[in-house]
Amino acid sequence: MSDAVLTRDAAEAGDAARRRGSLGLKLQQQAGILGALALFIVLYLFYQANHPRGFTGQILIQNANEAFALALIAMAQTVPVLMAGLDLSVGAVMTLSGCIASHLVNGTPSEIALGIATCIGVSASCGFINGCVVVYGRIQPIIATLATSAIYMGFALILRPTPGGKVHEDLSWALTNDVREFALTFGLFENGEAAWLQPFAWVPVPLVLLGLIVVLIWVPFTRTVTGRTVYAIGSSEGAAYMSGLPINRAKLAAFTMAGLFAGLGGLFLALQTSSGNADIPQAGAYTLNSIAAVVIGGTSLLGGTGSAIGSVIGALVLRTISFNFRIFDIAPLLQPLFEGLVLLAAVSLGGLKLLRLKNKLEVFR
Amino acid sequence: MTRAAATRNTPQAYRLGPDDKPVVFAAGFVLLILIVGTGYTLFTQGSMPLLQPQYLLQQLQVGSFLGIVAAGLMLVILLGHIDLSVPWTLTAAAMMATAAGGAWALPVGLGIGLLVGAINGLGVAYLRVPSMIFTLGVNAVMRGLMVAHTGGFAPQTAATDLMQYLAVARIGGVIPVALLVWLVVSIVVVVVLTRTILGRAIYAIGNRERAAYLSGIQTNRVILVAFALSGAMSGLAGVLLAGYSTKAYQGMGDAYLLPAIAAVVIGGTNILGGRGRYLGTLLGVILIVLLNSVLSIMQMPEAGRQIIYGTVIIAMLLVYGRGNTVTG
Numbered sequence: 001m002s003d004a005v006l007t008r009d010a011a012e013a014g015d016a017a018r019r020r021g022s023l024g025l026k027l028q029q030q031a032g033i034l035g036a037l038a039l040f041i042v043l044y045l046f047y048q049a050n051h052p053r054g055f056t057g058q059i060l061i062q063n064a065n066e067a068f069a070l071a072l073i074a075m076a077q078t079v080p081v082l083m084a085g086l087d088l089s090v091g092a093v094m095t096l097s098g099c100i101a102s103h104l105v106n107g108t109p110s111e112i113a114l115g116i117a118t119c120i121g122v123s124a125s126c127g128f129i130n131g132c133v134v135v136y137g138r139i140q141p142i143i144a145t146l147a148t149s150a151i152y153m154g155f156a157l158i159l160r161p162t163p164g165g166k167v168h169e170d171l172s173w174a175l176t177n178d179v180r181e182f183a184l185t186f187g188l189f190e191n192g193e194a195a196w197l198q199p200f201a202w203v204p205v206p207l208v209l210l211g212l213i214v215v216l217i218w219v220p221f222t223r224t225v226t227g228r229t230v231y232a233i234g235s236s237e238g239a240a241y242m243s244g245l246p247i248n249r250a251k252l253a254a255f256t257m258a259g260l261f262a263g264l265g266g267l268f269l270a271l272q273t274s275s276g277n278a279d280i281p282q283a284g285a286y287t288l289n290s291i292a293a294v295v296i297g298g299t300s301l302l303g304g305t306g307s308a309i310g311s312v313i314g315a316l317v318l319r320t321i322s323f324n325f326r327i328f329d330i331a332p333l334l335q336p337l338f339e340g341l342v343l344l345a346a347v348s349l350g351g352l353k354l355l356r357l358k359n360k361l362e363v364f365r
Numbered sequence: 366m367t368r369a370a371a372t373r374n375t376p377q378a379y380r381l382g383p384d385d386k387p388v389v390f391a392a393g394f395v396l397l398i399l400i401v402g403t404g405y406t407l408f409t410q411g412s413m414p415l416l417q418p419q420y421l422l423q424q425l426q427v428g429s430f431l432g433i434v435a436a437g438l439m440l441v442i443l444l445g446h447i448d449l450s451v452p453w454t455l456t457a458a459a460m461m462a463t464a465a466g467g468a469w470a471l472p473v474g475l476g477i478g479l480l481v482g483a484i485n486g487l488g489v490a491y492l493r494v495p496s497m498i499f500t501l502g503v504n505a506v507m508r509g510l511m512v513a514h515t516g517g518f519a520p521q522t523a524a525t526d527l528m529q530y531l532a533v534a535r536i537g538g539v540i541p542v543a544l545l546v547w548l549v550v551s552i553v554v555v556v557v558l559t560r561t562i563l564g565r566a567i568y569a570i571g572n573r574e575r576a577a578y579l580s581g582i583q584t585n586r587v588i589l590v591a592f593a594l595s596g597a598m599s600g601l602a603g604v605l606l607a608g609y610s611t612k613a614y615q616g617m618g619d620a621y622l623l624p625a626i627a628a629v630v631i632g633g634t635n636i637l638g639g640r641g642r643y644l645g646t647l648l649g650v651i652l653i654v655l656l657n658s659v660l661s662i663m664q665m666p667e668a669g670r671q672i673i674y675g676t677v678i679i680a681m682l683l684v685y686g687r688g689n690t691v692t693g
Binding site for chain 1: 447449488492493494495497498499501502503504505506507508509510512513516517574575578579584619623626627630636637666667668669670671672674675676678679682683687688689
């Protein structure tokens with residue numbers, strides 16, 4: 001209505017302002033991710049520049065392999081955190097999946113496919129069970145997943161009382177290398193010599209897999225009603241309920257997704273180490289690091305804002321910090337100290353926003 | 366008299382309130398563990414070690430370290446926060462206490478705990494960083510500091526005589542001193558929670574911090590004090606544990622965080638804060654300690670223990686820990 005009385009020039013100026021505003025708003029919404037991305041780029045370039053064999057494919061492959069499992073488990077943690085929950089069982093599900101993989105992912109191609117399907121199916125079921133306990137048992141996510149993580153860890157220990165097992169060597173080699181080796185191992189694309197493949201031949205396979213998982217699973221998930229509902233629950237569960245959104249379905253889906261991502265991470269870890277290991281401290285460390293990665297990636301622990309892509313970047317930041325330790329003469333003993341300090345500094349910066357609040361009551365949520 | 370009339374005549378006092386249910390069920394489960402465990406030992410060995418006072422006192426002595434940690438953690442959980450820095454606060458206090466030695470051992474250990482707790486409190490209350498992530502970071506920093514301090518090895522310094530006395534000695538050869546320390550801590554926590562302004566403020570903040578602030582409670586200061594107390598109790602537990610094993614060692618606190626959270630929650634304290642009684646936490650600790658000891662008597666492998674442990678927590682919470690459905 002008001003547009004009708006505006007002159008053409010004024011209307012165009014208004015549109016431009018709105019466009020600028022929406023770009024500014026978009027930037028503001030993504031500030032957390034962009035900050036983490038900038039931090040990662042600076043840290044990683046710093047690492048590569050100081051590495052004696054910097055900017056080579058081998059270093060990139062090694063880094064990608066080490067970062068993949070943490071990146072996936074950070075994605076797993078993101079989904080429950082988005083709806084103001086927390087999943088303390090991601091490390092245990094990852095370990096369970098790895099232990100299953102060390103038994104089943106071997107033999108003929110069909111056996112391998114079945115083994116991989118079992119890993120993924122079991123981890124997604126573990127996540128679904130978490131969801132059932134939270135939705136139908138009405139137990140707080142943090143304590144429900146604390147309990148189920150003990151149960152999953154128990155099953156992992158039954159499968160692998162001592163570290164060991166074996167995974168298919170060719171598959172392990174192909175998935176932890178660059179695209180050319182992948183094609184060569186399986187005789188694809190003229191053994192990796194096809195001309196169109198050459199520009200991408202140096203890309204590590206884990207990065208390709210990570211990209212595929214984000215594009216094929218995460219992005220479609222956020223576009224569905226269920227995915228939007230996960231965000232809505234995090235913003236205000238009461239309002240989401242009153243709007244008729246499928247709350248129970250979204251919660252079940254969120255925990256199932258967490259199990260799925262954690263299981264994929266465990267599968268890769270088994271391929272990377274060629275064995276399964278039901279290591280309780282390792283599972284705990286992965287769970288805690290996943291929370292740290294989620295926060296560094298700009299996702300609020302209060303729910304409602306953030307993205308799994310941010311968490312992937314958060315995981316990369318955490319890993320790059322430890323990469324940097326290796327090339328400088330800093331005693332590895334000091335590593336936890338610096339990791340902790342970086343984490344504290346990153347989250348304390350969030351405290352600065354308190355200075356901008358106009359109303360003291362906004363501090364409390 | 367008809368049945369309806371009988372129900373109507375039931376005195377109010379005999380009905381279970383929402384806060385009594387966890388206490389009754391936890392106590393019932395403790396009895397169940399004792400009965401099942403005794404049945405097992407009678408069947409396999411023909412003896413009943415679980416019912417001997419000597420054995421129970423021994424278990425409670427070992428459980429007092431967990432009990433002290435859980436008491437501190439409960440104060441923080443009642444606020445609706447959590448303290449994940451327990452493992453290395455405990456270890457740092459133990460290492461610094463043995464390093465200081467002599468008369469200063471105990472004050473240094475407690476002081477370290479108090480200091481770390483206060484740092485947690487500053488971050489959570491004044492910087493408004495979620496407690497989950499801030500205490501996690503502080504835990505990593507303490508771990509880094511301690512590993513750097515010791516070079517990654519177990520420190521060579523030994524616990525002082527006083528620390529060993531507090532952890533190991535028995536008054537009259539019967540009652541463990543550690544149990545008495547736990548008792549004193551328990552009394553302090555109960556008095557703070559039920560008889561002081563601080564205690565009421567803790568419950569109020571756990572229910573709704575905004576309302577607490579508007580009614581004139583200085584919420585930041587209360588949060589700071591609660592975290593400091595929790596840290597000090599972790600420190601005390603560390604000092605005692607070092608006395609019990611005559612020295613401090615790497616990772617000595619790792620086994621205390623999750624059982625302590627489980628004990629507090631099994632005891633009926635709401636993980637979101639605002640509700641819970643100390644008696645429940647006390648029973649929760651006893652439950653976990655007895656469950657552990659019965660499982661070791663049964664020579665249950667680690668895998669079975671983990672599964673039973675998780676199942677028990679979920680089963681207990683399904684009985685009385687269920688939240689309300691969201692209806693707008």
